[in-house]
Amino acid sequence: MTSPDLRPPTSDLSPAEFVIIGGGAVGCGMAYALAKAGHTDVLVIEKEPSLCNVTSSQGAGLCGQIRSSAERTRLAMFSARTFKELEAAGGPARPNWHAVGSLRLAHSDARVAEFARLKQVSDEVGLEVELIDIGRAKKLWPNMTFAGIQAVLWCPTDGYMDPRSVVRTYEHHSRQLGVRFATDTALAGIELREGRVAAVRTSRGTIDCRFAINAAGAHAYHVAKLVGLELPIVPVRHEYFVSVPLPGMHPGLPVLRIPDIGLYLRADGEGLLVGGWEETAVSTNPTGFGLTDEPPLNADQEVLAGFAERMEPLFPGVRDAASARVAKGWPTFTPDGRFIVGESRRVPGFVMAGGCNAHGISGSPGLGQHLVEALFSPQPSPYIKSLSPDRFDGQTWDWETVRSQAEKIYREYYGIGC
Ligand SMILES: Cc1cc2nc3c(=O)[nH]c(=O)nc-3n(C[C@H](O)[C@H](O)[C@H](O)COP(=O)(O)OP(=O)(O)OC[C@H]3O[C@@H](n4cnc5c(N)ncnc54)[C@H](O)[C@@H]3O)c2cc1C
Known part of the structure; x- marks a missing residue:
């Protein structure tokens, strides 16, 4: 076929x-x-x-359901459920949904308090979410140090797709x-x-x-x-890199979000995908190009190196790992x-x-x-x-x-x- x-x-x-x-x-x-x-x-x-x-x-293919409002959480739950159902339906095309769960890490007191509020919203709409200790988090992501992490929020039904x-x-x-x-x-x-x-x-x-x-x-x-x-x-530029294969990486690792350093991670095969929200966001003015033009777009190696630098204390060696692939685009805001x-x-x-x-x-x-x-x-x-x-x-x-x-x-x- x-x-x-x-x-x-x-x-x-x-x-x-x-x-x-x-x-x-x-x-x-x-x-x-x-x-x-x-x-x-x-x-x-x-x-x-x-x-x-x-x-x-x-796209990195992340699908996270933990949101700050009930409406947005319900929307994300519907999305995760749909990917799961389409995967289960089988057939010649499937979303490649990996139901690996996700970990969200807090570095600060303010973030710990936010996690409590996020858990409340999740409870309200029936999304399974749990605050877990570092020991349990380490079992889920053995090659992460969790250095300086004060709280971990675990959502077992999150995942990623292709x-x-x-x-x-x-x-x-x-x-x-x-x-x-x-x-x-x-x-x-x-x-x-x-x-x-x-x-x-x-x-x-x-x-x-x-x-x-x-x-x-x-x-x-x-x-x-x-x-x-x-x-x-x-359109605002967004980008991530995928490292060459690294020890301990495999596609079954949970998605990680580390909001205090603005980064997200997941396994990409045996490589590590690291994306983030740039401190200096780069947008393009849509009135400055036309329907038939493409706004120019370059990956910013300095920004990507900054992501690796921020990750180094949590994932030693990522700073020096070679990059196998870079993704970039103009998602709209x-x-x-x-x-x-x-x-x-x-x-x-x-x-x-x-x-x-x-x-x-x-x-x-x-x-x-x-x-x-x-x-x-x-x-x-x-x-x-x-x-x-x-x-x-x-x-x-x-x-x-x-x-x-x-x-x-x-x-x-x-x-x-x-
Ligand atoms: C690096 C990166 C990582 C991301 N990670 C994630 C993630 O983990 N999870 C997530 O949900 N989102 C993620 N996003 C955002 C996500 O990619 C976008 O929100 C999403 O792709 C938008 O989809 P779209 O269909 O609107 O846009 P597009 O995929 O750009 O589709 C729009 C289509 O319209 C077509 N088009 C334009 N003009 C015309 C025309 N005149 N006639 C006919 N066709 C036309 C274009 O060719 C294009 O194919 C990421 C984005 C980037 C760049």
């Missing part, structure tokens, strides 16, 4: 009820959510020759439900009739549709601009740190699914659930309404301020209470 991501682009560009713009984790996740909800007349268009070619391909496999899995199950995928098909314009979306113009022709769903990642700003919406969606999901009141038929604040892969199942509720529930919850693109409607932006707000959200990703 042909691997789903090697299939030729569909030649069927006939009208669809929903056209999804962007074939990353978010676009494919939205296709899967719509199809599962019974809305199968869906066409995903992707400008690249294959799906998952841009930001999603670079982002490319996640997208292939969404594609496989969606195709079986009737969804079409067209790669090498770039959006060029959106046609409105009497104020509502009527068609999308692409490099391969015009496609009539009732809904255009914007899942264009770092180009989501530009796609929204095509219908006159100016949404504050800011919003000034309030929240997803943008739902139909625009001003442009009926234009729907947002973006502004993922660097958890678009792990968040994609939950985001799909939000999309379905936003579009079809007669009474969406106040939380879902609060994620609507309408919250930014009519605002004019000072882009330097928007960028600095988005960079702050990035820097404080592991901030206390975030």
